[in-house]
Amino acid sequence: MSTTFQQPRDLRLSARDRHFKLPTAGHAPGYLQANLMIIPQAQAFDFLLFCQRNPKPCPLIEVLEPGMLEPASAKGANIATDVPGYRVYRDGEFTEERDDVSLLWQRDFVSFLIGCSFSFEDALAQAGVPLRHVQQGCNVAMYRTNIPCVPSGAFSGEMVVSMRPIKSRDVAKVVEISGRFALAHGTPVHVGNPQAIGIADTSRPDYGDAVSIMDDEVPVFWACGVTPQWVAQRSKLPLCITHAPGKMFVTDLKG
């Protein structure tokens, strides 16, 4: 029943036809997947500057010209239809989930494609580093921290991080490997000691699912692409459209 898409274009067309509505992890292996943020042009300079100032949580894969629907990183794609699920926020409040946002489209919408961690997770798996949330088939654990992002205009807030338990002997290897993937958040922002960045209890993530940390493991924290969504929510934009959790925009770029 369930198909694994090998080609980004096939997945995008199936999402456009409203057949495919599932999370995109594991599909189109080797291709870059992206967090999506669509905001009005009035806020686009401030948000672009926010991304420039906070490259670890907001590594930019591509920013489309105002009004444009077809990314350079995915020829023939339509940013308003080819994601398996969208979320709409009005005045900072989540209002609805849609599988197509064509009817909401405005000529001044600017779309931001922001890197996600899938690429470096693939590389870690290939290097023989097990990832607990993958083993357990759940979402990665994510936390809001007390690490302030550098603000820009209306956009400000704390960094959201993802956490992966890593064996002590693998920490250096994991830093090296993830460092090669700047568009997938790069090196960790913090290793060990969750309290120091304002995480009181790793068993209670703010997003995603909790995983246990074994005695021979250290919690390793990476900047997370949920950060710009959290910051956009806090800034109470009149309108903001994002991908639904786990349902990323799949580009034609090789990760």
Add this chain to the structure above:
Amino acid sequence: MSTTFQQPRDLRLSARDRHFKLPTAGHAPGYLQANLMIIPQAQAFDFLLFCQRNPKPCPLIEVLEPGMLEPASAKGANIATDVPGYRVYRDGEFTEERDDVSLLWQRDFVSFLIGCSFSFEDALAQAGVPLRHVQQGCNVAMYRTNIPCVPSGAFSGEMVVSMRPIKSRDVAKVVEISGRFALAHGTPVHVGNPQAIGIADTSRPDYGDAVSIMDDEVPVFWACGVTPQWVAQRSKLPLCITHAPGKMFVTDLKG
């Protein structure tokens, strides 16, 4: 008579007082120096996006909020007075050189600080790689190429590159070292074969001074911070202010 400033702040204050009006190379060793571009907010989103799309010629050190004069990278500095020389362009034409642009300042001006090659040149010198233009006390040779930048709005044009003759045995070392300095244009964009990127005659640079290439040397080309100036000129902005050649904004950031 000639002082070498060790501290960025001392150089900036001397420029502000209109005492120091010389090129900044060799001053404040170890600190990041920056190309400066000041443009009206109406064009700032497109130009920021141009920089994001062309990070090799336009590595962003900092972008100031609209109207702001004090960079985060240089506390107490004033972007309109602390550069030893400014150039003013109107409708794409160079109109005048000034040592202070306070009188031209407008509340919607956005200042872009863009990396320059000084940091990696220092690192090359320390690694024992001689640089001919430094030995000869002249400017680095720069050329317009046929390499198109990725356009953004009104901003488009070819990449400008700087060229340094490097001994064949040092080319790999030079790639490695410059690659550590992403804010100083990173790795070369082209090694050898000037004709392939539209440079007919290396003895006739478009900017800076020609240097000879010896038999055991290869011309190595890096993306150059003159690119955004060239592109801004081509886009015929109503008003654009830059630093004068070689007279950079000196930040407090360690290179």
